[in-house]
Amino acid sequence: MSNEFKNFHSNNALTEAEVIAKFIKESKKTTPVKVYIQGKLNHLNSDNVKLFGQDNFWIIIGEYHEVNKILELNKHTIENYHLENDRRNSAIPLMNLLHLNARVEPGAFIREGVEIEKNAIIMMGAVLNIGAKIGENTMIDMNCVIGARGIIGKNVHIGAGTVIAGVLEPPSKDPVIIEDEVFIGANVVVLEGVKVCKGSVIAAGSVVTKDVPPNTVVAGMPAKIIKSKDSRTADKVQLLEDLRG
Numbered sequence: 001m002s003n004e005f006k007n008f009h010s011n012n013a014l015t016e017a018e019v020i021a022k023f024i025k026e027s028k029k030t031t032p033v034k035v036y037i038q039g040k041l042n043h044l045n046s047d048n049v050k051l052f053g054q055d056n057f058w059i060i061i062g063e064y065h066e067v068n069k070i071l072e073l074n075k076h077t078i079e080n081y082h083l084e085n086d087r088r089n090s091a092i093p094l095m096n097l098l099h100l101n102a103r104v105e106p107g108a109f110i111r112e113g114v115e116i117e118k119n120a121i122i123m124m125g126a127v128l129n130i131g132a133k134i135g136e137n138t139m140i141d142m143n144c145v146i147g148a149r150g151i152i153g154k155n156v157h158i159g160a161g162t163v164i165a166g167v168l169e170p171p172s173k174d175p176v177i178i179e180d181e182v183f184i185g186a187n188v189v190v191l192e193g194v195k196v197c198k199g200s201v202i203a204a205g206s207v208v209t210k211d212v213p214p215n216t217v218v219a220g221m222p223a224k225i226i227k228s229k230d231s232r233t234a235d236k237v238q239l240l241e242d243l244r245g
Contacts, residue, residue, distance in 0.1 A: 016149060017171035020113065020131050029089040031064040035071070037081045043073035092130055102134075103244075117154070119244045129166050135180065137244050149175035157239060159186035159204060167192045179214075183237035201229055201237055 014022065037058040044051070049062030049070070056079075060067055064085065071081065095110040101118040104110070108122045113130035116122070120134045125143040128134070132146045135154035140146060144158050147166020152158065162184055167175045177195045178184070185204030190196065196212040203219030203226075212218050215229040227233075 015171050016131060016175075017168050017173075020148065020168060021171070023113070024091045024130075027091045029091055030093070031085065031088050031090070032062070033064045033067050033083055033085040034059065034061045035067055035081055035083040037071075037074075037078055039074070039078035039080070041070065041074050042077055044070060121243060123160075131175075132166075137239070139239075139243065141186075147176070151175055151177045153178055153180035153182065153198075155181045155239060157183045157237070159184050159188060161187040163189045165190060165192045165194075199229060201233055 037060065038056060040056065041058055048066045049060050052059040060070060067083075071078065092111045092113065095112050095114055097104050097110065100116055102116045102120040102122065104122045105124045107124040108126045108128070110116070110122065110128045111130045114128045115133045117134060117136040119137045121139040122128065122134070123140060123142045126140045126146070127144070128140070128146045129148040129150075131149040133151045134140060134146070135152055135156060137154055138152055138156040138158070140152070140158050141160040141162070143161050145163045146152065146158070147164055148168045150164040150166060152164070156178055158164070158178070164176050164178065167173045174193045176190050176192065178190070179196060179198040181199045182196050182202070184190070184202040185206070187204055188202050188206050188208065190208045194208050194211060196202065196208065197214040199215040200212045201217045202208060202212070202223065203217065205221070206219050206223040207221040208218065209222040212223070213225070216225050217227050217229055217233055218224060219226050
């Protein structure tokens with residue numbers, strides 16, 4: 001989590017959802033672009049952009065309105081260009097991952113304001129929204145969505161394609177809480193405000209609409225308790241320590 005978001009959070013006597021909403025509202029919206037240019041650049045203010053190249057080939061990275069000024073000023077000497085962008089008026093940047101003591105695979109999208117503890121694993125295609133918290137040794141498998149404010153405990157497995165609902169509206173609604181040592185199969189949906197207690201197992205494809213007691217196994221749409229967790233079930237959902245660390 002960035003210092004900017006931490007400071008914003010600590011200086012506001014609001015609910016967490018209200019803090020996030022206010023942070024989004026007050027953040028500087030950004031439309032970053034990258035443009036590849038073939039041609040001469042006679043009119044160039046490089047103070048507000050990053051500039052690479054020389055002579056007849058250039059790469060410029062910066063905000064769209066700044067880059068567009070350069071394109072307009074040099075349109076008579078630019079032979080060709082290609083412009084790339086992937087967002088418009090974005091309020092929250094992606095997290096800088098370099099400080100994490102966790103494993104994050106290519107293609108994961110993690111927004112600023114997410115907390116990830118050590119030895120967590122974030123697999124390809126996972127999406128983690130602002131305010132989400134991922135505990136130590138937890139795996140977020142491929143193409144999972146962890147919505148805003150979703151709280152995931154330690155030693156948890158969230159199966160591929162699972163959606164943990166986010167909660168920003170209404171701000172009074174409780175977030176999803178997945179406690180420690182929970183195992184969630186593939187393609188599960190956990191709805192807003194649900195608490196899945198320690199040691200529980202959620203069968204693949206389930207839709208969880210209400211709280212799950214500790215050490216129980218639930219399945220179905222909507223999910224219902226089918227049994228207590230026993231040694232046989234524990235063996236089936238055992239985590240592999242070699243995947244962590």
